Amino acid sequence: MTEPAIRSPEDWKELAETGGLGTCEPEQMVAACRDEAMRDGRLRGLLLDHLCGLARPYLIRRANKDMPNGGLDAVDDIVSKMALAIVDPVAKDGVGFGAAFYTKLQQRLADRHRAWRVQQRRIEPMPVDDETGEILEPPDAAGLTPEEAATVDDLIAGLPDNHRRAFLLHRAGFPVSSKGECIATMLGVQPKTADAWIKKAVAHLREQLGLDR
The missing domain is CATH 1.10.10 (Arc Repressor Mutant, subunit A)
Known part of the structure; x- marks a missing residue:
């Protein structure tokens, strides 16, 4: 059964302290981080850390290993910008991560792959x-x-x-x-x-x- 999407900051604090964040959908955590009622900066940090911990291995498995540093630089940049977008109340990507967390990650990785391919074409002779x-x-x-x-x-x-x-x-x-x-x-x-x-x-x-x- 899917966990309820709406929780109070106290609920999130209990989940974070008892190791229960893994039972929650990432979209729910994004919503909590963007909620004006979330005034506990430390708790927001714990939720963001958990989201970053979900995003990084997901992206690493899908990143093109021919990219600089095996794609890790792109992954780290995407995860960093993801965290900033989630806590920015006017960031469109923040809304996107709250609507479809993994789909938005795929989109951002696709953007990086596309930019890298364009750069490669400038360097490599046409086939x-x-x-x-x-x-x-x-x-x-x-x-x-x-x-x-x-x-x-x-x-x-x-x-x-x-x-x-x-x-x-x-x-x-x-x-x-x-x-x-x-x-x-x-x-x-x-x-x-x-x-x-x-x-x-x-x-x-x-x-x-x-x-x-």
Whole structure:
């Protein structure tokens, strides 16, 4: 049974002191931290520490390990900004974490992945098809906003195996073709083929989400 969403500061204090925070939904703790009735700074700190303890391992499991410091720098920055947003009464992200805690974390991590991919593209030469010598423009895999991406897991699972694997690798930040690790190499196909699989996956997802109507 789900715990009641509304608790008094005294209730939260008892839960914090007895190790009961793990029985509560993170959205409830976010709401408590943002509640004007929460005047106990130490108690708010305990709730924030617990939320950070939930967020960090969740993000670490999903962060692209090719990012600087294995993605840990991005994770630490997201968690730090999350805590600040939660206690800021006018922060839109604070409201978002209170509505859907893990979905908002996914969105912020997707933002960091996207920014990192843009930076990588500025550094790395554009991939070239081995057969034709043509420059392969990377598809806008995301063509999907972070909010949309958070809702398509079931659709992704239903993609043909090759399309799904190519799309997930691209979404994780791997280039279609490069001298290092790339999608074409990992899937054992030509860059042009990997590129086509990603574009077909994106087109299918956009169609199912009604984004091209």
